Amino acid sequence: MRFGCIDIGTNSVRLLIADADKNGITKIYKGIKTTRLGTGVDITSTLKIDAICRTVDAVTNFVDIARSFHCDKIIAIGTSAVRDALNKEVLLQEIYQKTGVRVDVISGKKEAELAFKGVAGGIKSCEGKSILIVDIGGGSTEFTYGEKNKIKERYSLNIGAVRLTERYLNESLYDKSHMQKLSEDIEMNLMLLHRLKEIILSRGKRIVAVGVGGTITSLAAIDQNLDVYDSEKVHSYVLTYHRVYSILNVLSGMSSDERKRVKGLMPERADIIVAGVMILTKVMEYFELEEISVSEWDNLEGLIFENIP
Structure with a gap:
């Protein structure tokens, strides 16, 4: 079909x-x-x-x-x-x-469910394992935790790259006060996930963290310095916390025009990428994640899996 x-x-x-x-x-x-x-x-x-x-x-x-x-x-x-x-x-x-x-x-929870189904079908290394999926969108970020391909927890927070850019990062150059307010907003929202945090930390190294959405796929392309976006090189790429934090510092110190020239970053995403990367940075800190895998498979693939007769 x-x-x-x-x-x-x-x-x-x-x-x-x-x-x-x-x-x-x-x-x-x-x-x-x-x-x-x-x-x-x-x-x-x-x-x-x-x-x-x-x-x-x-x-x-x-x-x-x-x-x-x-x-x-x-x-x-x-x-x-x-x-x-x-x-x-x-x-x-x-x-x-x-x-x-x-x-x-x-709903946000349905969005999280579809992302889980897409990732589970697209990254075979996740099969049968405990998975935390982070889907950073423009208006919201979804979190889904599953074990052995079954969803156990799912959440949606109203923190997204477009939403937070409009709140705090309207200027071409960002000062420390704006970045601090952005960081605090994200941290305050993440506190709502304390139950999920307890589960994740109790699993330790057995957790596979996977990110989906334009922010994290862009980060994978930036980290590989890709002249042309290559989904095969992006899919399953592993980003470390150190690299995410380093890229955040570099991008936040640039003007919008400078970000538009960064290899691996679509110019249309240059104005919202810093807010998106800040979300990911804070998520990795909150859940104490050393690394996160990148998935090109997301809610669209999940939607197809859900509708296969």
């Missing part, structure tokens, strides 16, 4: 086309468009008209592509920015009128 799955996120819209059956997934096409749907949602709880237009155009284009590949099933999900917006129906109705596709607005 051929699937076309679309993820409408806070920062971007993504498409995955793949053939799937009980034996697994064969990827055919992947696409991404930065639409920044979540601009201003943290403050106003409202989607801006121009952001809605950009997103509708991106989704319409992806639906056309999916149909050109003769997909048997097209599925679209909306995450953090859509969840939070009081006027989400404007977006959902416009997408339905233009494409005939209904968007399923999923």
